[in-house]
Amino acid sequence: xxxxxxxxxxxxxxxxxxxxxxxxxxxxxxxxxxxxxxxxxxxxxxxxxxxxxxxxxxxxxxxxxxxxxxxxxxxxxxxxxxxxxxxxxxxxxxxxxxxxxxxxxxxxxxxxxxxxxxxxxxxxxxxxxxxxxxxxxxxxxxxxxxxxxxxxxxxxxxxxxxxxxxxxxxxxxxxxxxxxxxxxxxxxxxxxxxxxxxxxxxxxxxxxxxxxxxxxxxxxxxxxxxxxxxxxxxxxxxxxxxxxxxxxxxxxxxxxxxxxxxxxxxxxxxxxxxxxxxxxxxxxxxxxxxxxxxxxxxxxxxxxxxxxxxxxxxxxxxxxxxxxxxxxxxxxxxxxxxxxxxxxxxxxxxxxxxxxxxxxxxxxxxxxxxxxxxxxxxxxxxxxxxxxxxxxxxxxxxxxxxxxxxxxxxxxxxxxxxxxxxxxxxxxxxxxxxxxxxxxxxxxxxxxxxxxxxxxxxxxxxxxxxxxxxxxxxxxxxxxxxxxxxxxxxxxxxxxxxxxxxxxxxxxxxxxxxxxxxxxxxxxxxxxxxxxxxxxxxxxxxxxxxxxxxxxxxxxxxxxxxxxxxxxxxxxxxxxxxxxxxxxxxxxxxxxxxxxxxxxxxxxxxxxxxxxxxxxxxxxxxxxxxxxxxxxxx
Numbered sequence: 354x355x356x357x358x359x360x361x362x363x364x365x366x367x368x369x370x371x372x373x374x375x376x377x378x379x380x381x382x383x384x385x386x387x388x389x390x391x392x393x394x395x396x397x398x399x400x401x402x403x404x405x406x407x408x409x410x411x412x413x414x415x416x417x418x419x420x421x422x423x424x425x426x427x428x429x430x431x432x433x434x435x436x437x438x439x440x441x442x443x444x445x446x447x448x449x450x451x452x453x454x455x456x457x458x459x460x461x462x463x464x465x466x467x468x469x470x471x472x473x474x475x476x477x478x479x480x481x482x483x484x485x486x487x488x489x490x491x492x493x494x495x496x497x498x499x500x501x502x503x504x505x506x507x508x509x510x511x512x513x514x515x516x517x518x519x520x521x522x523x524x525x526x527x528x529x530x531x532x533x534x535x536x537x538x539x540x541x542x543x544x545x546x547x548x549x550x551x552x553x554x555x556x557x558x559x560x561x562x563x564x565x566x567x568x569x570x571x572x573x574x575x576x577x578x579x580x581x582x583x584x585x586x587x588x589x590x591x592x593x594x595x596x597x598x599x600x601x602x603x604x605x606x607x608x609x610x611x612x613x614x615x616x617x618x619x620x621x622x623x624x625x626x627x628x629x630x631x632x633x634x635x636x637x638x639x640x641x642x643x644x645x646x647x648x649x650x651x652x653x654x655x656x657x658x659x660x661x662x663x664x665x666x667x668x669x670x671x672x673x674x675x676x677x678x679x680x681x682x683x684x685x686x687x688x689x690x691x692x693x694x695x696x697x698x699x700x701x702x703x704x705x706x707x708x709x710x711x712x713x714x715x716x717x718x719x720x721x722x723x724x725x726x727x728x729x730x731x732x733x734x735x736x737x738x739x740x741x742x743x744x745x746x747x748x749x750x751x752x753x754x755x756x757x758x759x760x761x762x763x764x765x766x767x768x769x770x771x772x773x774x775x776x777x778x779x780x781x782x783x784x785x786x787x788x789x790x791x792x793x794x795x796x797x798x799x800x801x802x803x804x805x806x807x808x809x810x811x812x813x814x815x816x817x818x819x820x821x822x823x824x825x826x827x828x829x830x831x832x833x834x835x836x837x838x839x840x841x842x843x844x845x846x847x848x849x850x851x852x853x854x855x856x857x858x859x860x861x862x863x864x865x866x867x868x869x870x871x872x873x874x875x876x877x878x879x880x881x882x883x884x885x886x887x888x889x890x891x892x893x894x895x896x897x898x899x900x901x902x903x904x905x906x907x908x909x910x911x912x913x914x915x916x917x918x919x920x921x922x923x924x925x926x927x928x929x930x931x932x933x934x935x936x937x938x939x940x941x942x943x944x945x946x947x948x949x950x951x952x953x954x955x956x957x958x959x960x961x962x963x964x965x966x967x968x969x970x971x972x973x974x975x976x977x978x979x980x981x982x983x984x985x986x987x
Contacts, residue, residue: 354940397665444476452485475597511547535570545576552592562670568601573683580932607658639967679736682708731761745966747776752820763802781970783827790816822854850882856913900930909941918949952983
């Protein structure tokens with residue numbers, strides 16, 4: 354699928370502004386806090402692989418539900434607790450020895466506790482409040498050393514936000530850092546890179562409010578990439594499995610266990626239905642409905658988790674940051690997604706209604722920390738919509754965008770109209786996409802918009818070209834090919850490299866192959882557009898967003914105009930290395946394999962695309978097209 358770079362980047366504008374604000378704070382903070390205490394940084398800045406420590410202490414029963422999909426989190430806990438009792442006795446005895454009169458005994462006890470590893474963590478945490486100052490001091494030191502025993506895997510972005518978090522005293526800035534550590538969008542810690550840092554904050558930070566905010570981010574966010582998502586939930590469950598009976602630890606391990614089992618059940622159900630489909634020829638409808646028999650136990654566990662989440666949300670410190678913050682909204686969506694997967698529609702709909710009515714109302718007799726910026730409530734809904742869009746929850750995202758269009762400032766309204774138009778296009782509602790671009794133009798022409806942004810001609814021209822392009826596609830869908838040809842020529846006169854319009858002109862040429870002059874001009878357009886995009890590729894490093902967006906554009910153009918298969922495949926392979934689970938790029942990859950007449954591969958890839966974005970009629974249409982081409986080829 355072709356993705357227009359300007360609109361691709363526009364989706365992120367609100368978040369990028371937010372990120373720039375954070376970066377501005379970085380430079381100020383570095384100058385103002387040069388002598389700040391770095392003790393907490395020593396505890397949490399190193400990202401480590403908990404799995405290595407777990408493996409060193411693993412018993413035959415110490416497996417995740419990923420190893421055995423039929424084993425529930427509760428069964429695992431009961432069995433592991435039985436195994437753990439003897440070691441708990443040793444841990445408690447060793448902790449008492451941390452206060453022994455003999456230095457040698459204290460050192461040996463410390464060394465042994467480090468060898469035991471994360472299993473000792475809950476008891477060590479309790480020991481930090483011991484009346485014996487030597488025991489409490491050594492327990493704190495051991496917790497810090499335990500965290501340091503794991504190899505560093507933090508990215509540069511994670512380090513930036515951790516450094517701000519651990520040196521900054523302003524709680525509003527610390528809270529913003531927590532949100533960015535979880536946020537998987539560009540401009541923050543992309544695709545789940547900061548999630549392990551949030552685990553560190555939950556486990557080690559003594560500020561309960563900050564721990565609560567980190568818990569919220571862990572529930573609100575997840576990696577977008579499917580393979581990373583599965584691994585992440587396995588890791589999170591492993592991290593919190595032995596952290597004691599604090600409500601936040603129970604909440605996080607139950608949540609991660611639920612997500613693991615839902616992922617496994619969905620994969621198993623899809624595989625069974627796809628095998629039946631291959632034999633019967635019936636189409637599988639995604640998202641698949643999970644079998645009732647397997648869902649029953651998961652529903653009970655989900656109700657238990659929802660009860661614990663409700664207790665957590667009633668904690669006064671939960672709402673100390675302003676109610677209606679986008680992370681709070683996304684916490685509720687995480688619960689709604691699980692209700693949706695298990696067919697618990699009544700519970701899901703209650704949450705969907707709740708998230709649209711959240712407003713900034715200060716709870717009585719409770720102080721609040723508010724991150725000041727203009728039009729705060731609509732900013733929260735705009736950010737929520739962006740995350741939901743990336744998760745391919747198109748209808749949910751659209752609901753929040755409508756709120757922004759109705760109530761936001763002019764800048765947010767323009768952005769929301771553009772994003773809604775893209776959602777309409779994915780749903781293959783071309784008329785709806787046109788209407789939202791026209792609504793966007795009305796806002797751009799307003800005095801309020803001009804007052805802030807001055808000359809609007811360039812933006813209006815871009816929108817008008819997009820309107821013409823959609824009108825041309827709509828005419829072709831309605832088999833009004835004369836009108837389609839006229840609109841195509843008008844569009845390309847204004848923008849010769851509008852890829853989807855070039856592809857539509859190619860289809861018009863295919864319908865009338867006798868017009869040789871028109872066909873020659875068509876070929877020249879394809880070559881010019883390809884050269885233009887490839888120049889753009891050459892101007893960017895091969896690891897930048899612009900580079901692999903450009904690779905995708907050329908591959909999409911070649912795939913839809915009977916271009917060179919090997920070149921198209923090489924280009925889309927470059928893009929897929931960076932975004933292996935993007936429906937947009939998977940759609941292109943499937944189209945490329947269809948170009949090479951490898952229809953089985955095209956169908957397999959497009960099926961994955963539909964699974965990732967089941968609301969997109971555009972992707973479903975492509976899947977049916979490849980199945981038809983395969984049948985015709987026989």
